Amino acid sequence: MKIIAVTACPTGIAHTYMAAEAIEDAAKKKGYEVKVETRGSVGVENELTAADIKSADAIILACDTSVPMERFAGKRLVSVSVGEALKNTDELIEKALKADLYSAGNLADDVDDLKSKRSAERKGAYKHLMNGVSFMIPFVVAGGILIALSFLFGYDAFQQEDTLAAYLMAIGGGAFGLMVPILAGYIAYSIADRPGLAPGMIGGSVAIALNAGFLGGLVAGFLAGYTVLLIKKYVKLPRSLQGIMPVLVIPVIASLVVGLLLYYVLGGPVAAINTAMNNFLTNMSGTNAVLLGLIIGLMMAFDMGGPVNKAAYAFGTGTLVAGSGSAIMAAVMAAGMVPPLGLALATIVFKNKFSFAEREAGKAAFVLGASFITEGAIPFAAADPLRVIPSIMAGSALTGALSMAFKSTLSVPHGGMFVFFAVENIVGYLIAILAGAVLTAALVGFIKKPVE
Amino acid sequence: MIISESLVSLNLQATSKIDALNQLAAIAAKEGKVNDEATYIQAVLKREEEFSTAVGFGIAIPHGKSEAVNEPFFMFARVDNLDWNSMDGEPVDLIFLIGVPMSDASSIHLKILASLSRKLMKQPFRDSLREATTPAGLIEFLEQSELGL
Numbered sequence: 034m035k036i037i038a039v040t041a042c043p044t045g046i047a048h049t050y051m052a053a054e055a056i057e058d059a060a061k062k063k064g065y066e067v068k069v070e071t072r073g074s075v076g077v078e079n080e081l082t083a084a085d086i087k088s089a090d091a092i093i094l095a096c097d098t099s100v101p102m103e104r105f106a107g108k109r110l111v112s113v114s115v116g117e118a119l120k121n122t123d124e125l126i127e128k129a130l131k132a133d134l135y136s137a138g139n140l141a142d143d144v145d146d147l148k149s150k151r152s153a154e155r156k157g158a159y160k161h162l163m164n165g166v167s168f169m170i171p172f173v174v175a176g177g178i179l180i181a182l183s184f185l186f187g188y189d190a191f192q193q194e195d196t197l198a199a200y201l202m203a204i205g206g207g208a209f210g211l212m213v214p215i216l217a218g219y220i221a222y223s224i225a226d227r228p229g230l231a232p233g234m235i236g237g238s239v240a241i242a243l244n245a246g247f248l249g250g251l252v253a254g255f256l257a258g259y260t261v262l263l264i265k266k267y268v269k270l271p272r273s274l275q276g277i278m279p280v281l282v283i284p285v286i287a288s289l290v291v292g293l294l295l296y297y298v299l300g301g302p303v304a305a306i307n308t309a310m311n312n313f314l315t316n317m318s319g320t321n322a323v324l325l326g327l328i329i330g331l332m333m334a335f336d337m338g339g340p341v342n343k344a345a346y347a348f349g350t351g352t353l354v355a356g357s358g359s360a361i362m363a364a365v366m367a368a369g370m371v372p373p374l375g376l377a378l379a380t381i382v383f384k385n386k387f388s389f390a391e392r393e394a395g396k397a398a399f400v401l402g403a404s405f406i407t408e409g410a411i412p413f414a415a416a417d418p419l420r421v422i423p424s425i426m427a428g429s430a431l432t433g434a435l436s437m438a439f440k441s442t443l444s445v446p447h448g449g450m451f452v453f454f455a456v457e458n459i460v461g462y463l464i465a466i467l468a469g470a471v472l473t474a475a476l477v478g479f480i481k482k483p484v485e
Numbered sequence: 486m487i488i489s490e491s492l493v494s495l496n497l498q499a500t501s502k503i504d505a506l507n508q509l510a511a512i513a514a515k516e517g518k519v520n521d522e523a524t525y526i527q528a529v530l531k532r533e534e535e536f537s538t539a540v541g542f543g544i545a546i547p548h549g550k551s552e553a554v555n556e557p558f559f560m561f562a563r564v565d566n567l568d569w570n571s572m573d574g575e576p577v578d579l580i581f582l583i584g585v586p587m588s589d590a591s592s593i594h595l596k597i598l599a600s601l602s603r604k605l606m607k608q609p610f611r612d613s614l615r616e617a618t619t620p621a622g623l624i625e626f627l628e629q630s631e632l633g634l
Contacts, residue, residue, distance in 0.1 A: 047540045050602040058606070073599060119541065 034065040036126055037085055038093040039100055041072035042115040049073040052095045052118040059122040072100065091129035093118065102135070103412060106390045110135035158255070159340065165220035165254055166347060169212055173350060173446045176208030181444050181455035213237045213247060217254035224258025225265070228279045232257040232287035239292050243300035246307040247351040252299060257291045311352070322360065322437040329361065330368040330433025330469070334425040337372055338408040350446045358442025358457050366405050367441070367466050368433040370449055372425040373402030373409030374466070375473025383478035391416065402470075405449035420480045428473030435465035488559040488627065491516050493620035497562040497580075502569050506530070506547060509560050509582045518584060521553035525584060528553070539571030544605055546598065548583035558584050559597070561623060563615070579614055600632045 038056045042048035053069040060067035070081045083104070086092070092110040094100060095118030102110075109132040111125065118125060183191045183201035191202035214237030221233025236257045240249030264283055332345035349365035380387045380395030387395065394412050401409030414421045439461025445452050456462050492512065499505035510526050513519040528549035532538070539545040559581065566576035581601065604610045610630065617623035 047538075047546055047598060047602040047605075050599045051540060051606050054603040054606040071599075 034063075034091075034130065035089045036060045036065050036067045036091055036093065036129065037081055037089040038067070038069045039072065039081065039096060040069060040115060040118065041096040041100055048115045048119070052115045055119050055122045056093060056095070056126070059126055063123075063126065065126070072096075091126070091132065092135075093125060093129050103390075103415075105135050108135055109133065161220050161223040161255065161258065162251070162347075163343065164223035165216040165218075165251075166343075166350075168219040169216040170350075170447065172208050172212045172215055173353065176205045176212065178445050178448070178452065178455070179205030179208065181205075181452070184444075185454065210241070213241050213250035216247070217250040217257065220251065220254025221258035221261065224255070225261035228265070228283040228287075229258045229261045231284045232261055232291050235288045236291040236295060239295045239300070240303070243295060243304050244307070245295075245300055245303040246311075248307045248310075249295070249300070249303045252303055253291060253295060256294065256299075257287055260287045260290050319438075323434045325361070326364040326368075326433035326435070326437030327430045328433070329364045330371075330428075330430035331426050333365060333368040333407060333433070334372050334410075334429035335422070337410050337414060337425075338406075342369070342407060353444065353446060358444040358455070360437055360440060360442045362446060363441040363443035363456060363462065364433040364436040366443055366447070366449070367436045367462060368429040368469070369407040370402050370405050370466055371429045371432045371469040371473060372407055373398040375402075375425060375428045375470040376410050376413045376421070376477060377402060378470050378474035379477040382474060383481070385483045386478060386481040388416075388484050403450045405447060417481065421477060424473050424476035424480065427476055428469040428471075430469075431472050432465045432469030435468055436462060439465060441465070488561065488624060489516075490620035490624060492518075492558060492560040493623055494560075494562040495617065495620060495623070497564045499564050499567060502533075502545075502567055502577075503530075505562065505564055505567060505580060506582070509562055509580070513558060513560060513582070513584060516558075518555055518558040519553055520555055524553035525549050525551050527551075529582070537570040539569035539577050540602065540605065541571060541573040541575070542605060542611055543575055543577055544579045544581070544611070545569045545571070545577045546581045546583065546601070548585070548598075550585045550587060552587045554584040554586040556586060561614075561627075579611075597632055604630060604632065 036056070038053070040049045040052040040056070042052070049071050050073065053071050056069055057067050068081065068085055069079060071078045081104075086104055086108065089108060092105050092108050094102070094110065094112040095115050096112070109129060111129040111132045113125065179201050183198045183205060186196070186198035190196065190198035193199060214234040217237030217240065218230050218234035221229035221236070223229075233254050236253030237250045240246070240253045243249060245252070261283055264286055265278075268278075268282065268286075270278060270282070329345050329349070332341050335341045346365055346369070349359065349362040352359040352361045377395045377398040380392045380398075384392065391413060398409045398413075410421070410425055414425070439458050441456055441458040441462040443452070443456050445455045448455075453459060453462075494509070494512070497505060497508060499508060506526060506529055510519060510522050510529070513525070514522045519525045526549075528551035529547050532549060533547055537545075538547045560583075562580045562582070564578055564580060566578055569577040571577060583598070613626050614623070617626060
């Protein structure tokens, strides 16, 4: 019998190795062969090879952090916390030998794991920005959808007081109004921890008052965060007064500094940039728009949820203004839906080019693509990057270009097919998505080699 | 990573986890391993807050990485059953306190901790830790235990 395992505890210092030791000892006592991959602070040691996995009878995952599981498809697998592995090691091994086979149809889990791993790896300014954006998104989504619902009653319906339409617009507008302060606040929070929140949000409000929009919020957030760090470093109070630092000293000084800087110095220029950008976008000529759509498509598919994709996405959300649709946002979402949809289509039409696990994953990819979760394409890209990535880029580029050509607009920042009611020129939009998916599927199907 | 007899206390009288850590940090400062006791203790306690370093079997491995540490060091103390919020609910009677400077880019201390963790799973190893009669004897035992010391 051969048992293999992976151990990983959150701090990666002690329990990881203790669990490995426990599993190794228990297995050897039973006369089994054993190999344990440890994922600790020093990095991954004793990594399990494909040969190890193939020859194993059972796999034990003793992990409190997420670990790539795709490689274990089709094997008996049991997953427990590190603590549990230390307590009942003997029983754990026997349990593993009788466990169910792990199927990679757990694509949704894998994508979740990947997303959280990615979010743990981000560094520096990008990490702070993404923190702000991730807190902001629910506000934008809720606000946007409610506003779009108000439009279902007619574009001017909300102007009649005390109607449902009016209330929906008010609630949605309220959510939208919070979007920039939240962005700024949580950027600052990521930089300076809790004391950064208030100055950041206050700075964001000022940015709105100055008409500096999304960009202004970004500036305010970083400004607030680093100001608070500076205050923490250089303003030292005697021990007895330490308590008032986070409650009084920091909020007051930081908000003052950030607010005044925005009003006197930065506000004007940032607002000007914001207006210029909006004007540029609204007045863009036909061919330029299509070209932009094409570039957006390429970016969305290039790293499927990674930095380039997120940059395009953030750009898209930045062009959203309460109540009106953005052509850019439409192109971004359509292009982001196509990689998983196209690949899912490919797994059905070109069955012989995909492994069993991939065909199972294809089913999940339909749902993920329809929900605008571009990461659904990652497992396919990881397995065959040189063929898959160019294919999805081509498909998304076509979709982005067509979406702009058909002048489709979208007034909410997320939701996939669930927000199709918020799309202007929906027919053209659907054609764009379908065309891109078909192109991706065709390219993938013809370029890929058949699987034995 | 260095451990020496002066960093070993086979009979530390401490009334609580914090008391033990304070006393050990003071010794580390006296031995020149730490240049700012307060800052070092803060680092150790912060780490302790994230996740208790009591790994079970009556052993705790508190550690702090800070600018207050001059060079990597390692201390060992035996105490009378202290509460350490351990995973298995048992009190702690063996403490390995570790200090690492901020600028220490190497992972040597991590490797030693990893080896130590593996050894701690073995009853004979733990027994020897509890039975050592002199600091010198303990050091000799650790050096012979293939920890990479």
